Amino acid sequence: MRRNIYSQRPEDDDEEMKEELNDILKHYHPDIVSQHWMEERYCILERRQYKIDVNTTDGFEVGVYPYLAKKACSLIHRYYCPPDTTLPDYAIANLNRLANEAIHLYNSKEGSNYTVVRVIKTMTEVASGTWYYMTFQASLPFRRCPCRTFEAKLFEHLPFPRSYIHIEFVRLKIEAGGSSMMHQQPT
Numbered sequence: 001m002r003r004n005i006y007s008q009r010p011e012d013d014d015e016e017m018k019e020e021l022n023d024i025l026k027h028y029h030p031d032i033v034s035q036h037w038m039e040e041r042y043c044i045l046e047r048r049q050y051k052i053d054v055n056t057t058d059g060f061e062v063g064v065y066p067y068l069a070k071k072a073c074s075l076i077h078r079y080y081c082p083p084d085t086t087l088p089d090y091a092i093a094n095l096n097r098l099a100n101e102a103i104h105l106y107n108s109k110e111g112s113n114y115t116v117v118r119v120i121k122t123m124t125e126v127a128s129g130t131w132y133y134m135t136f137q138a139s140l141p142f143r144r145c146p147c148r149t150f151e152a153k154l155f156e157h158l159p160f161p162r163s164y165i166h167i168e169f170v171r172l173k174i175e176a177g178g179s180s181m182m183h184q185q186p187t
Contacts, residue, residue, distance in 0.1 A: 005042075005045045005046065005048075005049050006042060006045070008045060010041065013041075017041075017044060017045075020044055021037075021040060021041055021044060024040050024044075025037060025040060039067055042067040043067040043068050043070075043071055046065040046066075046067050046068040047065075047068055049063060049065070050062060050063070050065055050068060050075070050076075054076060058133070058151075058153075059076045059123055059125070059131075059133045059153070060123060060133045060135055060151055061123075062076050062077065062078065062123055064077075064078060065077075075125065076123050076124070076125040076131075076133065077123065077124065077125070078121070078123055079122045079123060079124040079132075080092070080095060080119065080121060080122040081121040081122075082121075092119070095119045095122055095132075095134065096116060096119060098132055098134060098152075098154055098156070098165065099116045099119050099134055099136040099138075099152065100116050101154070101165055101167065102134065102136075102150070102152035102154060102167055102170040103115070103116050103136075103138050103150065103152075103170065105167050105170055106150065106170045106171075112140070113140060113141060114138040114139065114140060114148070114150075115138060115139065115140075115141065116136055116137070116138050117136075117137040117138055117139050117147050118136065118137050119134060119135075119136045120135045120136055120137060120149070121134075121135050122134045122135070128157070128158060129155055129156050129157040129158045129163075130155070130156050131153065131154070131155050132152070132153070132154045132155075132156065133151070133152075133153055134151065134152045134153075134154065135149065135150070135151050135173060136149070136150055136152070137149055137150070138150055148172055149172070149173040150170060150171065150172055150173060151170070151171055151172075151173045152167065152169065152170040152171075153167075153168040153169055153170075154166065154167050154168065155168065
């Protein structure tokens with residue numbers, strides 16, 4: 001369960017937090033410090049939680065950080081997480097294309113025959129192209145075969161002169177208990 005980082009009271013801030021906040025606020029004109037104090041504080045709290053999210057999930061599950069997003073140029077963020085975020089059909093088709101590329105690589109390495117059933121969620125990070133942290137379900141073509149959940153980290157380079165996809169890895173998603181995730185195929 002994610003804690004509410006905004007509920008932390010200012011008087012409970014640690015010394016590192018107070019020092020960092022003072023260092024940021026000294027660059028503001030004294031007349032407007034009070035207008036920006038809380039926003040800068042929230043930005044620091046979000047950055048701390050963001051680092052925890054990235055380190056514990058390898059970038060596959062990050063929260064929504066509105067204050068940090070205003071200031072950070074390269075930030076992993078939620079791109080497609082139904083029902084919270086939706087995309088037009090062409091963008092979903094692109095995610096399915098990327099998931100198919102990833103499962104094709106997995107199949108060729110493992111000698112399997114998985115096919116993508118659906119993309120569950122995708123986080124992205126922009127940097128001379130786009131990093132995709134995808135979670136998707138795939139199944140074998142046998143009847144009553146449960147879906148397996150996969151994670152893939154892909155990079156789609158900018159199309160100059162042509163785009164191409166680099167798949168850093170594709171793997172079965174491991175649950176907290178240590179076993180790979182299986183789901184019944186959607187009907």
